[in-house]
Amino acid sequence: MSAMSATSVTARRLPCRTLLLALLTSLLLPTFALSIQQPTNGAHHNKQYRFAVLLAGDHRTPRIDGFKQEMARHGDQYGVHHVYTFFNAEGNSSQLLPLARQIVASHPDVAIAAGGIEADALKLATDEAPLPVVFLFSASCVERGQIESIRHPGGNLTGIDSNDTVLTEKRLWYLHKMLPGIKHVTCFSIPTIGSSAESAVLAVEAGKKLGLEVRIIDLESKDELKSKAQQLVRRDNTDAILLFPCGPIHQVFGEALAPLATELGIPIFGDFDDSLAKGAFAHYGSLQSADGAQAARLAIKILHGASPADIPVEIPQHYELVLNRSMIERLKLNLPPQIWRLADRIVDAAPAF
Template identity: 25%
Template sequence: MTFTRGSRVTVGKRLSFIVLLGLVAWSVGGCRDARGPRRILVLGSTAAFEPIFHGLKAQLEVLGYREGVHVIYDLKYLEKCPSDPPVSEGGWFSARDGELIFALATEASMAAKKAAEGTSVPVVFAYAGIEGSNLVNSVREPGGNITGVRFPGPEQIGKRMELLHRIAPHIRRVWIGYQKGYPNTEPALAILRPLSKSLNIQLIEVPLGNLKDLEVDLSERDQLADCGMEAMLLMPDSTIHSPEGWRLIGGFADRHKLVVAGSFLSNVREGAVFGNANDLFKVGKMAAPLVAKIFEGIPAGTIPVVTPEQDIYINVKRARELGLTVPEGLLRQATVIIR
C-alpha cells in the first residue's frame, strides 16, 4: 500500500528528528552539568569574620545556589598561609578561571584583589574599607572586576567617639592603639583627630606593628600608677580585633576599670561598655545578591558597592559597674542592651 508506506516513512523521519533533537538537548544539558558547580574561594584574615561567610551561604541558598550542587566553597585564611608573599604568582593561593573570590574584611580583600589582577576572576569583598585601600574606583562604579559590601569605618569610628563622649562625658584621655599601615587606620584617624579636639578629648595614639607591640605597651602601662587614659577606643584593624588583641585590651581595661568603646557585640558581651558595628551575618547576606549577579554574567566592576546599616550595643551592666549612666536617648537607639 503505497499511501500507508509513505506515511510511515514520514512518521519515521519525524521520530528520528525528535530523537535527534532530544540528543542535542541532552548533550547541551550534559555539557552544562559537566561544567559543574561554581567554586567560591572564601578568603579571610581571621576567624572573627566567619559570620559573613555564613550569611553569604544562607542567602545564596535562598537565591537558589545550593552548596555542593551549584556552588562549592573553599575557605582559606591569610594567617594560616605563608606570608611572604601571602598572595601572588604561584604562591599558596592563585586565582583560576571560573572561580570567584569572596574576601572577608579589608586585608583579605586587598590580597584577593591582588591575586585576581590580570585574570578574569571576579572578587566580591565583604566588610572591607574602601577609603584608603584603593579597592574600588567609586561606590557607584567600582571598576576592574571587583565589587562588594563596604565597611562604613569612617562614619562608625566618629560615632563611636561621640557615643563614648555621651556615655562618659568626663573622660579626657582616650587610648587608641592601631595597626601601622592598615588601610582603615588613616581614614579613621582623619575623623577622630578633629572630633576629639572638638570634644576636648586627648587621643593617646599608639601605633602598633604587631600583637607583641600591643602587649609591650599595655604591660608598660600596667607598671605605672596612672596608666595614662580613662578609656580605650577600638580601632578598625585586625590586630586590635584579633582574639589575642581583644584578650589583652579587655584584661587591661578590667584591671584599670577603664571604659572600652567597642565594636562588635562579642566585645560588648565581654566587657566593653558599648559597641557600634554591623551585623556580620547581615553583611554576608548583603553580599549574596552581588555574587548571584556575577554568576548571571554581570561584570563585577559595574555592580555598585553597598553599605550595611549600623547597630548599637550597650552593656548597661558594665556601665553601672563603672559608675556610668547611659543616657535614655542612647538606650532608645540601641539594637541590643545587656542588662
C-alpha cells in the same frame, strides 16, 4: 450586528485546514511563550558554583556565615550547589598574598575576601589574572585602591564598604555622651593599614570638637599590643578606649587588652559587634552577618552574568547602637537614661575572663 457576531461569521468562511492550524497555534503558543519567559531556573538547575574564601583568621566567621546562609537561599531557589574552599591565614597576615595566589591558581567561579586586608591581597593577586572578587566588608575601599569609585568599581572587585572609618567620629560622639566625665581617650592604630591610619586622623579631629584628648598609639603589629599593653594603658592616662576598624588589633584585644582594661576599670567602645563578647561595653555599627548576606546578593549578580566592574559597591543597610549590660554593670558605669533609650539592642555578653 455586534463585533462578536462579525468575527464568528468571518471564521465560518475559513477553510477547515486553516481553522485547525489556528487552533493548534493557539494551544501551543502559550506553552512556547512560557518556556522563553522563564529560562533562568532551567539554565542554572543542578549547576555547581565554586567559591574560594580568603580569611585572615577565625574572627571573620560571622560575615562568612551570613554569606553562606544567603547563598543557601539562592541555591534552593535555582536548584544549584555551592562549594566552598577556605584559605585561612590563621592570624598571620603575611600569608594572605601567597594564599590569594593559590586561590587564583584554583580558578574558582568567584573569590570571596572576608575583610579589607584580604581584599588588598586578592587585588594584588588578580592584577595579572582577573578573577571576580566580592569583599564581605572593607573600609575606605576607594582610598586604598581596591576600586575606582563606589558607583562604578571599574575592575574585578566589588562588595560592601563597611563605612567604619567614617563611623569613627560618630563612635567617639557616642562614647562622650555615654561617659560625659571622660577626658582622655586612647586608640590603637597600625599605620600601614589605611583604614586604621585614616581613623586615627578623624578621631583626633573629632576629639578636639568634643573637648577630648585622643591619644593615638601606633603599633607595628598585633604582637606589639600583646607584649606592651601593660606599659601602654594606665589609669592615669586613659579614661576610655576606642577601638578602630583594624583586623589585627581586633584579633587580640579580647585577650591582650580587655582583661587589663577591665581590671583597671577602663571601658572599651568596640569596633565590631562581636567585640561585646570580648569585653567591650558598647558598639555602634553594622551587624556582621547582615553584611555577609548583603555581599551574597552581589555575588549572585556575578553568577548570573554581571561584571564586578558594573556592580556598585554598597554600604551596610543598617547601623545599630548596642549596649552590653554585663560589662556596664561589671565596670559600674552610670550611663545617662537617654542612652538606654537610644540603644537599638541591649545584650548580656559576659567575656570569659
